[in-house]
Amino acid sequence: MVPPVASCRCHFFDGCGDLQLPLPPGGGEHWVDEVLRRRFLRLARWKEKRRRLDSLPVSSLMEFNREDEIQQLSLSADFLVELSDGIFTQREPTSSFATFSHQAVDFILSSLRNILSSKREKELVEEIIDGLVARLMKRMCTIPENTGSVDCSDAQFSVQHLFRKLGHEEFIGQRIILAVSQKISNVSEILLLVDPFDDSFPDMHDNMFIMIQLIEFLISDYIKKWLCCEQFDKKIFEEWARSILKARKDLEVLENINGLYVVYIERVVGRLAREVAPAAHQGKLDLDVFSKLLC
Known part of the structure; x- marks a missing residue:
């Protein structure tokens, strides 16, 4: 089970579908809240550990040191893709998806800025980002079978909105x-x-x-x-x-x-x-x- 989230409403998807959304103060260069950052990273690592225990293939990217920024970027990308799967198959409640996808996107953008500013491992970062874009694209443009009562159009527009936020x-x-x-x-x-x-x-x-x-x-x-x-x-x-x-x-x-x-x-x-x-x-x-x- 995914740990419960606070009951307050996340505004991450407000304005979804509107043109010319106002940018956040400071041009969006705000620092991710440290408490949310640590909480998100614990959850992402917990899910990765669970996948290992289930004997699923593990990317070579996971062999980096625990605190490596590139490893954290890769973990965040995998976590966001898994969240996008959840809105099609109802594995995640709506409130959890809004909250955790918000944290995942902020974490990815923050980690990416730190890595690019150090001018290191650009080819590896390109591979991670290209993989994230390709996987999210596949989910946005593919409606899975046996989706039950899930409104696939809403799910597709949610993934579109993730792209829009990542595009910052x-x-x-x-x-x-x-x-x-x-x-x-x-x-x-x-x-x-x-x-x-x-x-x-x-x-x-x-x-x-x-x-x-x-x-x-x-x-x-x-x-x-x-x-x-x-x-x-x-x-x-x-x-x-x-x-x-x-x-x-x-x-x-x-x-x-x-x-x-x-x-x-x-x-x-x-x-x-x-x-x-x-x-x-x-x-x-x-x-x-x-x-x-x-x-």
């Missing part, structure tokens, strides 16, 4: 947009071939809108902050900007199936063009890419 850090946010835009292109290719009467068609249709909406959220919430970041990754910025342009081109082929895809992706491209115009003139974005955003 440029290191994660840009990788989320890259993964989502590539997934949009993949799904669009599948939709060209799938029978509209296939049972999987409605799910793919819903997933498309969830993914496009997520990109719009991230651009609206954080693109200005990312561009001012000292560790801004210009290379991945151009990569996901090109990927969004490719997604738009792929969705145009689907216009006869559903014209709304193009309407929504055009809105995303338009917002991106407005937000990155200053960066393009500062040399942070290839002008050829910027010109295509304006087309």
Whole structure:
């Protein structure tokens, strides 16, 4: 059993689905409360120990020293993925999910900032974050069978909101947009071939809108902050900007199936063009890419 949480309501999911959420005081650079930090880490380690006792495969990342920041980042990522599984299978009560996912996201962002500031093990950190994004993406875009009375749409939007909160850090946010835009292109290719009467068609249709909406959220919430970041990754910025342009081109082929895809992706491209115009003139974005955003 997961330890009980305080009865006070967690506001982590307030404003889920709203554009332009106000950033917390200090630009979100608040320090995680030490009591919650220690409590969360104890719970994450307890779950990892339970998995070992159940003889499940253990990642080599777990072989680090107990206090290693990278180990803590990996533990937190695994814990958050397990929580996201719980909202589909009812293994976690709603109040626990809100509270612990809030702590997990804050812990991941705090650990990531500490690691990046020390400029160490970047490749290993990239592997952890890419794995976290891929696993959460799979859960957001897959509705499991035999979900009983679980409202899967609410669960999917909850995972989308986790992505949105994780995107506060440029290191994660840009990788989320890259993964989502590539997934949009993949799904669009599948939709060209799938029978509209296939049972999987409605799910793919819903997933498309969830993914496009997520990109719009991230651009609206954080693109200005990312561009001012000292560790801004210009290379991945151009990569996901090109990927969004490719997604738009792929969705145009689907216009006869559903014209709304193009309407929504055009809105995303338009917002991106407005937000990155200053960066393009500062040399942070290839002008050829910027010109295509304006087309």
